[in-house]
Structures are given as C-alpha cells and as structure tokens.
Amino acid sequence: MIERKDSEIDIGLGREQLVIQRKYDAAGALNDLMIALWFLIGSIFFLDDNLMRTGTWLFVIGSAQFLLKPLIKLIGLIHMRRFTEPQNPSDS
Numbered sequence: 001m002i003e004r005k006d007s008e009i010d011i012g013l014g015r016e017q018l019v020i021q022r023k024y025d026a027a028g029a030l031n032d033l034m035i036a037l038w039f040l041i042g043s044i045f046f047l048d049d050n051l052m053r054t055g056t057w058l059f060v061i062g063s064a065q066f067l068l069k070p071l072i073k074l075i076g077l078i079h080m081r082r083f084t085e086p087q088n089p090s091d092s
Contacts, residue, residue, distance in 0.1 A: 017080065024076030031068050038062030 038058045045055030 020079055021076070024072060024079070028069065028072050031065055031072060035062045035065045038065070 039062045042055040042058030042062065045051035045058065
C-alpha cells in the first residue's frame, strides 16, 4: 500500500515493517522511561545533602541517555532503509 503525504511517499512493507518499527518504538519508550526515573530519583536525592552527589550522577546518567534518543531513531531509520532500497545483484 502506498500513501502520499505532501512530498513524501510512505510505502507499507507489511508485517516486517511493523515488527521492526515496534522494536525501535519500544526501545525508545524504555529509554524515555529510564531517563524520567533517573531525573526523578536525582531530584529527590537533591533534597538531602548527603545524597546530592549521587543525585548529580543520576542527572549525568539521564543526560547521557538523552544521546541515545536520536541514536535509537537513526538506527531504526537505517534498518528500515534496508527494506526500501532496491537490491543490486552486481554487489553480491
């Protein structure tokens, strides 16, 4: 099935596309959940002077995970591109 959206064309690839897309969506959602947990726990730790250093490290971990968000998206797009590019038999 082909859908036209503005200047983009979306070609449905069937079950394989859905399975791959769901895996990367799940990885992104899990990453977002972990970021939220690190920042929530880090914020709570900042309420106690003795836990402030650990809270700071949780913020650093959460911030580093923000780097994973675009990486997960990029890897998913590259993975899906393999299905949409025509195979060149002379490359084998």
